[in-house]
Amino acid sequence: MKTYQTEQIRNIALLGNTGSGKTSLAESMMFEGKVIERKGTIEGKNTVSDYTEIEQQNQRSIFSTLLYTEFNNSKLNIIDTPGSDDFVGAVISSMYPADLLVMVINAQYGVEVGTEIFNRHAERLHKPMILAINQLDHDKANFDATLDSLKQTFGNKVILVQYPVATGAAFDSFIDVITMKMYKFKGDTGIREELPIPDSEMDKANELHNALIEAAAENDESLMEKFFEQGLLTEDEMRSGISKGIASRSIMPVFCLSAAKNIGTKRLMDFIINVGPNPTLSPVLKNNNEKPIICDASAPTSLFIFKSTVEPHIGEISYFRVMSGKVTEGMDLTNANNSTKERLSQLFVVAGKNRNKVSELVAGDIGATVKLKNSKTNHTLCGPGLDFTFDPMEFPDPKFRTAVKPKNEAEVEKLGELLNRAHQEDPTILVEHSKELRQIIISGQGEFHLNILKWQLTNLHKLEIEYIAPRIPYRETITKVAQADYRHKKQSGGAGQFGEVHLVIEPYVEGAPDPVKYKVNGKEINLSIRGKEEIDLEWGGKLVFYNCIVGGAIDARFMPAILKGIMEKMEQGPLTGSYARDIRVAVYDGKMHPVDSNEISFKLAGRNAFKNAFKEAGPKIMEPIYDVEVLVPADRMGDVMSDLQNRRAIIMGMGSVKGFEVINAKVPLAELNRYSTALSSLTSGRATYTMKFASYEQVPADVQEKLLKAYQEQEEEE
Known part of the structure; x- marks a missing residue:
C-alpha cells in the first residue's frame, strides 16, 4: 500500500443507534474502494467489521473496529462503532482520532436515544458531523418524519443535500441539490446513472439548492457578499462554504442511503473526500504544555494511542493516530506518560482482523503496532526532542455495578489479572477490590456491557465466574x-x-467548639482536654479523639491503644459492620493495674466502651444517594416516573431537551441495582440515564430495621 500524504487522508467515525446500519455502510465503503471484492452481511456473519465470535452471535457491533478504504486517490480511515449506550466508551475513543463523524439514522425510527447520547459527546468534543438517513428501502421507512426528528434535535443546522424520489421498495434514486442531478441505481450493485432532475421535482430541488447556497454563504463573508450581489455560488464555492460550516458544526448536511443495497455510498464518499475536513483542517490540539501541535508531516513525531486490545496468537495491539511528523517501521519513541522507551517494530493499516504491513505513516493517519511494553490507551509517544502528553480521553461515570467472584476460589489472582486487562482494553470497565465490602466490585455502562465481559472471561480465558449482588x-x-x-x-x-x-x-x-462538659443521664461530666487528634477518615467524614484524662487515671502510653480500639470499631461499625463516621470521642476517666495493664487490655476496653456508647447514641445508618438523570421519550414518562418513585427516589426536577423528557432525581444506590435493565424493559430500549454520587443520607426507619435484622442473622450464621 502506498504512503498517503496528510492532505489525502480522511478520518471518519460511523455513529448511530443499534440497527441503524453502520456496519453495512462500512462494508459498502470498502467494496467501493475495492478493499474487498464482495460485500458481507450481518446475517451472513461475514462482514469485515463485526468479526469476533460474540459480535456474530449477537448480530451487532460490540467493539469499535478500525477499517480503511482507498477512493479517488485518497485514503479513508473508517471506525465502525457500537450502537448501544452500554458500549459508549468505544464510541468516545473512536471520536478522538476522527476528523468527521457520520451519524447514521434509521429511516424507520428517526432520532433515537443513541443518536442523542452520541451527539452530546460529539458536542463536548466539538467534532463536525454529517447525517446519513439509511434504510430508505425499508417498507416502514419515513423520510419526512425522520427529517422532522432531525430538525427537532439539531435545529436549523440540518440542511438537505439529498432527498429520495420515493422510499420503501421503490427507493432506487435520489436528487442531489449540490450537483443538481438525479442519481438512479441498478439493484444492489452500486452502479448508478446520472440523470437530469425530472420536471416534477425541479421546483423542490431549486428551493433546496437555494437554501443550501444560503447556508454555505453564511460561513464565509466573501461568499455572503457574492451571494447578496449575484444570488448564486459556483459548485466549488458552495463546497468551500459547506466545508467551513461543517467544521464549525453550524451545518449538518443530510444524505440518503441504503447501505445494504449500496445506494448512495459512493456519493457520500465523494462528499467526504471533496468537502470533509482533512487532518490539517481539524482544530489544532494543545499538549499539556498548552502549546499547539500542528498536524504537519515535516514536524517532530508524536502519536496518541486511542485503543488497546489483546488478540489470540498476537498479543497486545495498540491503535494510534499520528499527531505530528511521521512514524517509520523500527522507529524508537519515548512514552511521555511514563518516560519509557518504545520501538515500533512493525506498522500496520487495519481492516478488521486483517492487518497489512506498511513502512511509514504520516501526520493525520491512523494505524496500529504490536507488543509495546509499557504503553496503553491514552498514552502519548514522542520522537527525539519532544516531551509532552495530549489530554487523556474522558469517559462517563459507570451506571451498573456488580460483585464478581470465581467459582474456584483458587483462581482469584487470575481473575484480578484478567479484570485489570479488561480495564486497559475498555476504560469504562472499573474494578475495585473493596476492603470495606469484602468483594471485588466491577462497574460498567449497563448489564449487557458486563455480561459481554463475563462471556469473554468464560469463553476466551476459560475462567468460570459468577456475578452476585454487590453489598451497599x-x-x-x-x-x-x-x-x-x-x-x-x-x-x-x-x-x-x-x-x-x-x-x-x-x-x-463542622466548626463546633471543643467540648467542656456533658450532661448524660442526669450526671454532669466536666472535661479537661489534654490532647486532641482530628482524623480524616479514608471513607469520608471525621473522628475527633480527645484525651481528657487527669490525675494519671490512665497512663498516657495507653491512649494510642484506646484510639486503635475505637478505630477498629469505626472500621466495622456496631450496627451493620459498615464504616462509621463523623463522631467525637472524649476519654475522661478509667483505671489501670500496675502489673496487668497493657496495650491490648486498653485497646479492648476502648473498643467495647465505644461500641456500647454507640448503641445508646441514637445510632443511624446512612446510605449513598446518587444524582440520576434519565433521558426518556415523552410517551414513556409516566412509567419511568412511577418506577423511580417505587425506588424511593426524590424527583428534583423535570425538563425537555431535543425531543426527549429529562428527569432529575436523587435515588438510593440500594435501589439502583439492575436499573439499566429495568429502564430498558420499561422503554423498549429507548431511554438512558447517568448517575453520579451525591451524598450520604439517613435511611428511613423501616429500612434501618431491616438492615439491622439482616446483619444480626448474618452474624448468627457466622
Missing part, C-alpha cells in the same frame, strides 16, 4: 450524646489483663 457501602453514625465505660479483666495464671475506659461520644459537627 452504608455508613454508620450517631445523633446524640452517650456515655459508656468498660472494664476488660482477664486472669489465667501469671500476668493478667486489665484496663478500664470511661468515654463520651457525640456527633461531629
Whole structure:
C-alpha cells in the first residue's frame, strides 16, 4: 500500500443507534474502494467489521473496529462503532482520532436515544458531523418524519443535500441539490446513472439548492457578499462554504442511503473526500504544555494511542493516530506518560482482523503496532526532542455495578489479572477490590456491557465466574450524646489483663467548639482536654479523639491503644459492620493495674466502651444517594416516573431537551441495582440515564430495621 500524504487522508467515525446500519455502510465503503471484492452481511456473519465470535452471535457491533478504504486517490480511515449506550466508551475513543463523524439514522425510527447520547459527546468534543438517513428501502421507512426528528434535535443546522424520489421498495434514486442531478441505481450493485432532475421535482430541488447556497454563504463573508450581489455560488464555492460550516458544526448536511443495497455510498464518499475536513483542517490540539501541535508531516513525531486490545496468537495491539511528523517501521519513541522507551517494530493499516504491513505513516493517519511494553490507551509517544502528553480521553461515570467472584476460589489472582486487562482494553470497565465490602466490585455502562465481559472471561480465558449482588457501602453514625465505660479483666495464671475506659461520644459537627462538659443521664461530666487528634477518615467524614484524662487515671502510653480500639470499631461499625463516621470521642476517666495493664487490655476496653456508647447514641445508618438523570421519550414518562418513585427516589426536577423528557432525581444506590435493565424493559430500549454520587443520607426507619435484622442473622450464621 502506498504512503498517503496528510492532505489525502480522511478520518471518519460511523455513529448511530443499534440497527441503524453502520456496519453495512462500512462494508459498502470498502467494496467501493475495492478493499474487498464482495460485500458481507450481518446475517451472513461475514462482514469485515463485526468479526469476533460474540459480535456474530449477537448480530451487532460490540467493539469499535478500525477499517480503511482507498477512493479517488485518497485514503479513508473508517471506525465502525457500537450502537448501544452500554458500549459508549468505544464510541468516545473512536471520536478522538476522527476528523468527521457520520451519524447514521434509521429511516424507520428517526432520532433515537443513541443518536442523542452520541451527539452530546460529539458536542463536548466539538467534532463536525454529517447525517446519513439509511434504510430508505425499508417498507416502514419515513423520510419526512425522520427529517422532522432531525430538525427537532439539531435545529436549523440540518440542511438537505439529498432527498429520495420515493422510499420503501421503490427507493432506487435520489436528487442531489449540490450537483443538481438525479442519481438512479441498478439493484444492489452500486452502479448508478446520472440523470437530469425530472420536471416534477425541479421546483423542490431549486428551493433546496437555494437554501443550501444560503447556508454555505453564511460561513464565509466573501461568499455572503457574492451571494447578496449575484444570488448564486459556483459548485466549488458552495463546497468551500459547506466545508467551513461543517467544521464549525453550524451545518449538518443530510444524505440518503441504503447501505445494504449500496445506494448512495459512493456519493457520500465523494462528499467526504471533496468537502470533509482533512487532518490539517481539524482544530489544532494543545499538549499539556498548552502549546499547539500542528498536524504537519515535516514536524517532530508524536502519536496518541486511542485503543488497546489483546488478540489470540498476537498479543497486545495498540491503535494510534499520528499527531505530528511521521512514524517509520523500527522507529524508537519515548512514552511521555511514563518516560519509557518504545520501538515500533512493525506498522500496520487495519481492516478488521486483517492487518497489512506498511513502512511509514504520516501526520493525520491512523494505524496500529504490536507488543509495546509499557504503553496503553491514552498514552502519548514522542520522537527525539519532544516531551509532552495530549489530554487523556474522558469517559462517563459507570451506571451498573456488580460483585464478581470465581467459582474456584483458587483462581482469584487470575481473575484480578484478567479484570485489570479488561480495564486497559475498555476504560469504562472499573474494578475495585473493596476492603470495606469484602468483594471485588466491577462497574460498567449497563448489564449487557458486563455480561459481554463475563462471556469473554468464560469463553476466551476459560475462567468460570459468577456475578452476585454487590453489598451497599452504608455508613454508620450517631445523633446524640452517650456515655459508656468498660472494664476488660482477664486472669489465667501469671500476668493478667486489665484496663478500664470511661468515654463520651457525640456527633461531629463542622466548626463546633471543643467540648467542656456533658450532661448524660442526669450526671454532669466536666472535661479537661489534654490532647486532641482530628482524623480524616479514608471513607469520608471525621473522628475527633480527645484525651481528657487527669490525675494519671490512665497512663498516657495507653491512649494510642484506646484510639486503635475505637478505630477498629469505626472500621466495622456496631450496627451493620459498615464504616462509621463523623463522631467525637472524649476519654475522661478509667483505671489501670500496675502489673496487668497493657496495650491490648486498653485497646479492648476502648473498643467495647465505644461500641456500647454507640448503641445508646441514637445510632443511624446512612446510605449513598446518587444524582440520576434519565433521558426518556415523552410517551414513556409516566412509567419511568412511577418506577423511580417505587425506588424511593426524590424527583428534583423535570425538563425537555431535543425531543426527549429529562428527569432529575436523587435515588438510593440500594435501589439502583439492575436499573439499566429495568429502564430498558420499561422503554423498549429507548431511554438512558447517568448517575453520579451525591451524598450520604439517613435511611428511613423501616429500612434501618431491616438492615439491622439482616446483619444480626448474618452474624448468627457466622
